[in-house]
Amino acid sequence: MADTCSSGSHRQQQQQLRWEGLESVKAMLHQNHKNKREVLTTIDNLKRLCVDHYFQDEIDNAVDSCLDLVHSDDLLEATLSLRLAREARYDISADEVLRKFTDHNGDFKLDHCEDIRGLLSLHDISHLNMGESSLYKAKEFSRKNLTSAIRHLNPNLARHVRHSLDHPYHVSLMQYKARYHLSYLQSLPTRNTAMEELAVAEFYLNKLQHQKEMREVERWWMDLGLTREIRTARDQVLKWYMWAMTVVQGFSLSRYRIEITKIISFVYIVDDIFDLVGTQEELSLFSEAIKRWDLAAVGSLPSYMLSCYKALYTVTNEIADVAKKEHGMNPISQLRNAWETLFDGFLLERKWLSSNQVPSPEDYLRNGIITSGVPLIFLHLFFMLGHDLTELDGDNIPRVIYCSATIVRLRDDMGSAKDEMQEGFDGSYKEMYLRENPHGDAEEHMLEMIADEWEELNRECFSRARSSCLSPSFLLASLNLARMTSIIYGYDNEQRLPVLEDYIGMLLL
Template sequence: MSIIGQAGSRITTLVSAVCNVNNNNSHGQNHHHHHPTTYHRNKACRSNIHMEKLIKETKQVLYKMTSEDQRDQSLVMIDALQRLGIDYHFHDEIQSILSNHDAFKEFKNNKDGSFKKELIVDIKGLMGLYEASQLNMGWEDSVLDEAEEFSSRFLKSWMPNLYDHREVRLVENTLKYPYHKSLARFMANDFLKDFNGFKGSWENIVTELARLDSDMIQTLHQKEVVQVSKWWNDKGLARELNFARDQPAKWYLWSMAAITDPKFSEERVELTKAISFIYLIDDIFDVYGSLDQLTLFAKAIERWDFRMVEQLPECMKICFRALDEVTNEFSKKVMNQRGFNPVHIIRKSWSSLCNAFLIESRWFASGNLPNAEDYLKNGIISSGMPLTLLHMFFLLETNINSTMAANDMLNDSPLIFSSISTILRLSDDLGCNKDENQDGEDGSYVDCIMKDQKGCSEEMVRNRVMMMISDEWKRINRECLIYSQHFSPIFMKSCVNFARMIDNYYFLIAENTPYDLIWDKLWYSMFLLKISFFR
C-alpha cells in the first residue's frame, strides 16, 4: 500500500470512529432473557465460548499494534472491525490507538496546501479522502468541501477505466454509501466479499469473529421481531383498523438500525411500539377520517380526554385507548428504571404530532399548498422523528433530569432532533414515496418551493433540497464532534444511525428500487433474511 493509500485507510478509520462513540456502558439496562432448548442452549454456549476466545485474541493483536511502526496496519484492522460492525467489542483498544492521531495532513502539500498530485492515480487514497469529506461541519473555510469535490470528481473519472470488478464495486459503494452516512451492518456483507484484499495475520480471526457475531445478532433480532409481531397481533389493531398499514417487521427495522448494541433488546422492542403508532395515526389522518373527525381527534389527544373520543368512530376510539395503554406502560417502565415519569411530555409530543397531521389535512383539503417555510416547519414535526427520538431518549439516557435541563427539552427540541427530522422530511419529499397501502394525497417541499418561486425548474429545486440535506448532515457532525457532551454517547450514536438509515433507505428509492424490495434489501443485507420471512 502506498503512503497515500495508508493515509486513505487511516482517515477512513478516523471517520468511522468519530460518531461511533462509546456505547460499552449499558447503564444497567434490564434485558430480555430467552429460554432455549437444551440442545440450542449448549450450542449457544459453545459459540459464546469461541466468541470470547476470538475477542481475546483480537484484543491481543490490537495491543501489539500500539507501537508506532505498526500504526498504519492497526488502522486498517480497526477500519475492518468497524465496517463489519463488531468494533463495539473493542472500544478501549480502538480509542487507545486513535488518540491524538492526525492523518488528514498527509493528503495535502505542505507548501501551498493543495492536494497531492499522487492522489489522482491512487484510488484508495481518493476513497479515503472522500470518506473524510463526509465529516464536514460547515465551516466557511472548511477544506472538506474542496476534498469532497476533488475526490468524487476523480473517482467518477476512474470508473470507466477500472477492469477489476472488485475495485469497481469498492468505488461505487464509497460514492453511494460513504461509511459515515451508512449503517455498518448494511454494508458489512459487501465489505466481507472484499476482505481477502487485506493480508494481515489477524484476518482469519476477524473473519471468524464477524461470522459468529452476525449469527448471534441475527438470532437475537429474529426473536425481537417475533416479539414485536406478537405484541402487534395481540393488540388486534390490524383487524380493527384494516385501512391502516400492517407492517410490524418493517417498523422494527428502524429500531434495529438505530440501536445496534445487542444489549438493548428491550429498548428496540419498546421503541418499535411507539413507531407503530406513528404509522397508525398517520394513516387515520391520511386515508380515513373526515376533517371534522380529525379535528376532534387531535383535540382529544391534546387534552387526553376519553369523553371527547366517545364522539368519534370506533376505530379512533380503539386507537386512542391503545395509545393511552402503550404510553402509560412506557412511562411506567421509564419511571421504574430511571426515576422519572415522562407521561406528560410524551402525551404533549403525541399532541404535537397529531396537530401537525391536522394542519397538513387542512392544507390539502383546501387545495392550497402553504409556503415552503411553513410547510417545512410543520413537516419536521409530522415526520414523526421528534417523537421517535424523544422515546429513544427516555429509553437510553440515564441522567434524564440533568440532560433535559441542559438541553432545555421542556421548551424546545434539541438541534440534533431537528436536523434528523429535516433530513427525513426532505428525503421523503424528494423520493415522493407512496406506500402500497396508502391512498391519501401529499404535497411536498419541492411543490411548495416551485409554487413560491415561479420559473424555478424542478431540477434546480431538487438540487437545492439535496444541498439542504447536506447542510443538516453538517449540523449533525457539529453536534457529534463539538456538542456531544449534551447527551450520552449511546444516544448520540443511535441518533446518527437514524440519519444513516434515512440516507440508505432513500438512496434505494432514488435508484427506483420497488418499495417491497427496498425493505428486503435492507433486511437481507444486514441479516441474510428477507423481511417476507416474518409475514
C-alpha cells in the same frame, strides 16, 4: 426438535467464537505496536465490521497515541487519523491537515490521483464535513479519480471502490456495509482471522436477536387488531421494525427497540387516520382526547379511534414506567405533550388540504418535521436511555434530532415512488418549493438542504462542546436515522427498493 437443538448448538458455537475473537483482538490491541498506520487500519476495520463497541477503551487510547499521524505526508495516514480523531470528538481542522496535499489554489495535487487507498480515505473523511472548504474539494477530487480508476483495478478492489462510492462511509448504514467490507477483507492476501471470526459471530447472533424481537412485535401487533378495525391503515410491521432495528443498536437495548417499534407504528396509523379515515369532527375529538390523556373521558370517540387511543395510551405509559423504574424519573407529561404536538401538526396538514390553503415551503417544512414523527419517537428514546429534562431546551426540538428529522422529511418528499399503501396526499416540500419557484430545480435545492443538515448533524455529534450532555447511544441513533433515509426512500426506476430488500435479507431474514 432436532432442528431446535441444532440451532441452539450453532448459537453456542457462535457465542464461543465471539468470545475467542474478543480475547484475540483485545490482546492484539493491547500490544505495543510500533506501526501506527497498522493500528489505525485495525481500528478502522473494527468500526466497519460494527464490532468496535467491544473495544472502546482500547480504541480511545490508540487513537490518542496516534494523533501525530495527522501531520503525516502520506495521504492515507493523515486522512485516516483525521477521521478517527474526529469520530472521537477531537477538534482538529480538516483544512489545516489537508493543506499539505493541495496547491496554492487549494486544489488537490495530481500526484495523489493514483493513490487508491489514500483517495478512498479522503472520500471517507469528506463526508464528515463541518463546513470546511477543503472537504468540499476532497469529495469532488476523490470521487472523480476513483471513478476513473475503477476500470484499471483488480476485480476485488474495483468492487470495493464501487461500493464505497455508491454507499459512502459515514452517511451510509454501517450495518449494511459491514458484510461487504468483510468480503473485501477476506479477499486480501493478508488477513486477520480473529477479527473476521468475531464479525461473523456478531452477524449471526445479531440476526437471531433481531428475529426474536421481530416475532414479539408481530405478536403484539396481531393481538392489537387495529388493522381489522382500520381497513385502510398501513400494515407494515417489518418496515416499522427496520427503522427501530437500525436506529437503536446493541444487545442490551433489545427492549427499547421493541418499544420504539410500537411508537413508530402508532405514528403511521395516526397519520393514516388523519389522511384517510377520520372526518373533521372525529379528528377534533381525537385530538381533544390526546390533550385530556384520560381513558375515562373518551367515550365519544368512534370505535376504531378508541382502540387506537387505548393502545397508544397504554404503550406510552408503559415506556414512562420503564424510564421511572430504570432511571428514577417519570416523563409522562413530556410524552403526552409530544403526542399533542404531533396531533396538532396532523390537524394543521388536514386544514391546509381541506381548505386548499398552500403553506410556504418554510411553514410546510417546519410542520413536516413534527409530522414525520421523529421528534416524538426520539423523545421516547431520550427518556428510555436515561436522559433528563435539564438536557432539553424548553419546548425546542434538540438540534441533533431536528437535523435528522429534516433529512427524513426532505428525503421522504423527494421519493420517486409513493408508498404503495398510502393513498392520502398532504403535500410535499418539493411541491411547495415549485409553487414559489416554478423554474427552479427542486431536487438540487433539496439535496443542498440535506447536505447542510448533515454538516450541522456532524457538528452536533462530533463537537465535544455540543454533544457532551447526550449519550453515545442517542447520538448514534440520530446518525443512523439520517443514514437509513437513503435505504428506505432509495427507489429505483421500477419504483422498487433494492437496497432495502438487500438490507432486510442480510440482517433479518
